[in-house]
Amino acid sequence: MRIDLHTHSTASDGTDSPADLVRKAAAVGLDVIALTDHDTTRGHAEALAALPEGLTLVTGAELSCRLDGVSMHMLAYLFDPEEPRLLAERELVRDDRVPRAQGMIAKLNGLGVPVTWEQVRRIAGDGSVGRPHIATALVELGVVPTVNDAFTLDWLADGGRAHMQKHETDPFEALRLVKGAGGVAVFAHPAASKRGRTVPEAAIAELAEAGLDGIEVDHMDHDPDTRARLRGLAQELGLLVTGSSDYHGSRKTCVLGEFMTDPEVYGEITRRATGAFPVPGAGGAR
Numbered sequence: 001m002r003i004d005l006h007t008h009s010t011a012s013d014g015t016d017s018p019a020d021l022v023r024k025a026a027a028v029g030l031d032v033i034a035l036t037d038h039d040t041t042r043g044h045a046e047a048l049a050a051l052p053e054g055l056t057l058v059t060g061a062e063l064s065c066r067l068d069g070v071s072m073h074m075l076a077y078l079f080d081p082e083e084p085r086l087l088a089e090r091e092l093v094r095d096d097r098v099p100r101a102q103g104m105i106a107k108l109n110g111l112g113v114p115v116t117w118e119q120v121r122r123i124a125g126d127g128s129v130g131r132p133h134i135a136t137a138l139v140e141l142g143v144v145p146t147v148n149d150a151f152t153l154d155w156l157a158d159g160g161r162a163h164m165q166k167h168e169t170d171p172f173e174a175l176r177l178v179k180g181a182g183g184v185a186v187f188a189h190p191a192a193s194k195r196g197r198t199v200p201e202a203a204i205a206e207l208a209e210a211g212l213d214g215i216e217v218d219h220m221d222h223d224p225d226t227r228a229r230l231r232g233l234a235q236e237l238g239l240l241v242t243g244s245s246d247y248h249g250s251r252k253t254c255v256l257g258e259f260m261t262d263p264e265v266y267g268e269i270t271r272r273a274t275g276a277f278p279v280p281g282a283g284g285a286r
């Protein structure tokens, strides 16, 4: 069985629609695919409607978390998508962009900069508002000469005077929410140091004690030594070991099924889940 438990579609930052994604997964010979868009289950319905015969869909999401200032991702599988507390948290993470931008504008006003929400909104146009738009407003106001000059500690850089962190879930809270919605939780690419700081092994042990089910070991951002170390850690902590492509379509170089999960581990994940069940494809519209 060929099992890939971590992929993204246009429902978050992938480039394939959910329907195209499941068609491609079937075409490359996968038997099971998990759709795990960032903080949303929006793509599930389309993927299910298009699911080819012979391919099974595992519904999921990749939750944005932060522990002691370190951003981390938690894969959640087969939870009840309607469970209100987990749903509210996903929405909070997604809907945070506007209040965050407004918070940064308020901080700038406090620093004597007369930037307004209307100005930033106009600059953002149809796009979802973010720091680059606020930086452009600072250029318009003559506060800084270029957008890059706004990304300093004086202004909008991480930790800067006018910066506001985006909302990310405490991972222990994420575990409670996922479990409460009948799901299974796997720490995504826990040692992907190319992406920034990673959480220490002691924290993974604490998460394991708090109910974490597994860690994603076989991932493109882990070199062979890292994989070996994580495999040992998982054994020590009694965690499941998964592997997956973290496919993003053309956004990243990886291909579907580049790394895969052992069928026994997949079986265990499905046994632990009570919020939703894997859906075998009946041969949707091709």
Ligand SMILES: [Zn+2]
Pocket: 062, 073, 188, 189
């Ligand atoms: Zn991730």
Ligand SMILES: [Zn+2]
Pocket: 006, 008, 062, 188, 246
């Ligand atoms: Zn991902």
